[in-house]
Amino acid sequence: MRGVFVDANESLAVIFERLQQPGDPKVRINRNPDLTPDEWPQVLDGAEIAVVDHTPLPTEIARKCTGLKHVVFLGTGARSYMNPEELAELGISVHLIKGYGDTAVAECTIALMWASARVIALMDREMRAGQWLREDGMQLTGKTLGLIGFGGIAAEVARIASGSGMRVTAWNRTPKSHAGVEFVSLERLLADSHVVSLHLLLNDETRGFLSRERIAAMRPGVILINTARGALVDEPAMIDALKSGHIRHAGLDVFNIEPLPADHPLTKLPNVTLSAHSAFRTPEASENLIAAAWEHCRRVAKG
Known part of the structure; x- marks a missing residue:
């Protein structure tokens, strides 16, 4: 063979x-x-x-x-x-x-969350352009992290986030339990979470899972992190929510089109931190x- x-x-x-x-x-x-x-x-x-x-x-x-x-x-x-x-x-x-790569992807998820909360990529870009931009960040200690999907990666994210003082909730398509994690309904997770992180496998049932309606149901000013698959999210709806500020910031490692074209709308938004599908590397x-x-x-x- x-x-x-x-x-x-x-x-x-x-x-x-x-x-x-x-x-x-x-x-x-x-x-x-x-x-x-x-x-x-x-x-x-x-x-x-x-x-x-x-x-x-x-x-x-x-x-x-x-x-x-x-x-x-x-x-x-x-x-x-x-x-x-x-x-x-x-x-x-x-x-x-x-x-x-559970630990590798989890660490990237946490890195994107912190970078998004403190607007680090935006300040870096502005400083390189000669601008002394000072932005208020979101303090994450005491905030709620909502994990959509709960497998090995999400369990690692929960471990790290709990150690940094965050409250961790999760929703999974099948019942689960995990020490230190409160499993809640999807509706409650979307409404309560200051940070939402996606950890679903992509299949016919989950494609477009984070729809326009579910994005609208998220807490205003939420941070969205996606290190799973771009197609889990209604991309035009996410872009609209980023433009309106309903989504405060998005940290994205995955996209519908990869490599991401230089003229893609996501590259034009200041409140997005991008990485090149490298969470597992x-x-x-x-x-x-x-x-x-x-x-x-x-x-x-x-x-």
Whole structure:
């Protein structure tokens, strides 16, 4: 059985090579993180396993990938890049990797929250332009953080936020309990939270979950943090709420269009702090990620 890591950046390629063990299935590394979807068939060249970081795999392209049986997606958000159900009909299984970057993403969530509360990015931009801008920030100690969705990442966010003196509430689609976290209705969470952070998986049920109506139900002056998926939010409604001030500030690591175009409306708003879908990118998380990818490859090769 043969595989290809189709779109490895250099740092992931080095880790992938280092973690290979004797007896592992042969997996060739394509060091091209800018692979286009049309290049899939040529790069795979009949391989049965594809390890993929971020390159979309449209179903019509997958039909041309003769021999492909398994896609090992480096993360949990495969639906942003492919349709697992349609691929399954072609006999292609999609394998996800969970939990590898819970702490990394949680720390980025907290960083975006604090940067948003203290308007750090705006002051940095203004000072570089020669302006001595002094903005009042939001003091977060004693404030309420509302977590929408509660898995491993949200649990880490709750741990860090509780340690900084915040009250943590959460809503989850299935009942859960967690020490130090009060689980409440979605309506109460939206109304009470000074900061709302999204931690839902993207699927057909959660796409557009934070709708215009739910944004309107949020506490005026709320801070919104999204390190999950851009499509969870009604983007035009969020932009309108940012312009009106209903949303005080947004800290965003994920977007409907990635890379985010330079002329996108979000780049023009002063009350938005942006990061380039990099919440999970730490050496520790990358090590966990690639180790798990190899385990998938080994398991698949053994049948």
